[in-house]
Amino acid sequence: MAIYRFEAKIVKRSAGRxxxxxxxxxxxxxxxxxxxxxxFDYSRKRGVLHCEIIAPVxxxxxxxxxxxxxxxxxxxxxxxxxxxxxxxxLCLPFELTHEERVELVREFVGEVFVxxxxxxxxAIHAPDHRGDDRNHHAHILLTLRPLVGAGFGPKRRDWNEIxxxxxxxxxxxxxxxxxxxxxxxxxxxxxxSLADQGVDREPEPKQGPTATAMxxxxxxxxxxxxxxxxxxxxxxxxxxxxxxxxxxxxLDSERRSGRGGSLSQPPWKVRGSTWSRYLYELWQAxxxxxxxxxxxxxxxxxxxWSKRKRPRKDMG
Numbered sequence: 012m013a014i015y016r017f018e019a020k021i022v023k024r025s026a027g028r029x030x031x032x033x034x035x036x037x038x039x040x041x042x043x044x045x046x047x048x049x050x051f052d053y054s055r056k057r058g059v060l061h062c063e064i065i066a067p068v069x070x071x072x073x074x075x076x077x078x079x080x081x082x083x084x085x086x087x088x089x090x091x092x093x094x095x096x097x098x099x100x101l102c103l104p105f106e107l108t109h110e111e112r113v114e115l116v117r118e119f120v121g122e123v124f125v126x127x128x129x130x131x132x133x134a135i136h137a138p139d140h141r142g143d144d145r146n147h148h149a150h151i152l153l154t155l156r157p158l159v160g161a162g163f164g165p166k167r168r169d170w171n172e173i174x175x176x177x178x179x180x181x182x183x184x185x186x187x188x189x190x191x192x193x194x195x196x197x198x199x200x201x202x203x204s205l206a207d208q209g210v211d212r213e214p215e216p217k218q219g220p221t222a223t224a225m226x227x228x229x230x231x232x233x234x235x236x237x238x239x240x241x242x243x244x245x246x247x248x249x250x251x252x253x254x255x256x257x258x259x260x261x262l263d264s265e266r267r268s269g270r271g272g273s274l275s276q277p278p279w280k281v282r283g284s285t286w287s288r289y290l291y292e293l294w295q296a297x298x299x300x301x302x303x304x305x306x307x308x309x310x311x312x313x314x315x316w317s318k319r320k321r322p323r324k325d326m327g
Contacts, residue, residue: 013191015200016102016148017180025092030081030152033098037134037150038062042078046085061113061135065125071161074130081132084154087163097153097170103135104187105145106196116149119186123179128157128164141227212248215241 022028035042035051039059043050066074073079084095103112113135120131131153138146155170156163169175184202191198204214215238222234 013104013106013187013196013198013200014102014145015184015187015202016100017183017202018100019176019179020098021094022096022098022152023092023094024088024090028095030084030095031078033096034077034081034132034152037136037152038077038132039134040077042081044085045082058137058139059134060109060137061133063117063133065117065120065131065133067125067128067130067158070130070158074158077132080130080154081152083163084156087156094155094166097155099149099151099153101149101151101183103147103149104191104196104198104200105147106198107190107194111190111194112147112149115186115190116151119183120151122186123182124151124153128159128167130154130158212245215245 022030022033029044029047029049029051031042031044032049032051034040036053036056037059039053039056039062041050041052041054062077064075064077064080073083081096088095101116103115107115116133116135120133124131131151134150136148136150138144138148154163156166158164180202184200188199191200217234222232225232226235
């Protein structure tokens with residue numbers, strides 16, 4: 012099934028980043044930074060399937076030159092902690108063809124960002140050969156200043172509002188679902204959280220690029236351990252939910268045959284050995300998950316306390 016992902020970050024000088032380096036890496040290009048004199052050469056990078064710069068109607072020609080565009084962004088910012096660009100990562104549906112994915116990104120970026128005066132540098136990447144072969148994704152660099160005439164205008168602080176981000180997230184889900192429906196695919200994506208969707212599942216923690224690289228090399232990482240632990244908890248949760256559903260169906264069968272209680276009553280008022288067994292097993296599972304770490308901690312402290320010599324009482 013299609014996976015939803017809309018990740019947004021800011022390229023900041025305070026974090027040691029530059030817009031020229033970010034653009035060079037995403038487009039697998041060579042860009043020289045005129046401000047610092049550094050050259051960023053990623054021309055040997057593989058996996059970049061498509062690159063283009065999307066600019067507002069009437070934009071000057073130099074905007075579509077990647078090196079000139081991001082050097083202009085760098086030179087327009089004076090502060091050493093300046094915010095330079097907005098960096099988006101979008102997961103693209105593997106159900107679509109490459110041409111459909113390109114058209115999806117182009118249409119979304121044009122309607123949501125470029126129409127408001129931003130310049131977008133788009134790069135579509137293939138899945139990493141060492142990872143999931145369904146992980147088609149797009150990197151989008153957006154200017155924080157709108158084009159005004161032949162140059163950049165003042166920064167739009169309202170573009171950093173949470174409401175704006177939520178609107179973009181929803182717009183991306185709508186665009187993806189529109190293309191999936193257009194291609195005859197039944198799967199859909201949802202930008203809402205699992206809780207808002209009513210899905211009883213724990214969100215898996217994010218695994219960054221460093222941890223991902225370690226895991227691919229066969230090394231364990233803290234992030235990888237956290238993700239595997241969350242998957243295991245979700246597996247146990249799903250098993251309990253299946254058992255609960257089986258019990259509910261069994262109770263319903265008993266009710267229809269006249270041997271059980273009514274499901275219209277609250278669960279704690281339903282009588283029957285089946286429901287009691289389920290509650291007991293559920294209580295046992297919860298109790299073990301709570302008491303086990305406490306008992307381990309207590310045993311550890313007990314061993315340390317047992318090594319201490321207790322002072323004898325003075326009998327004199």
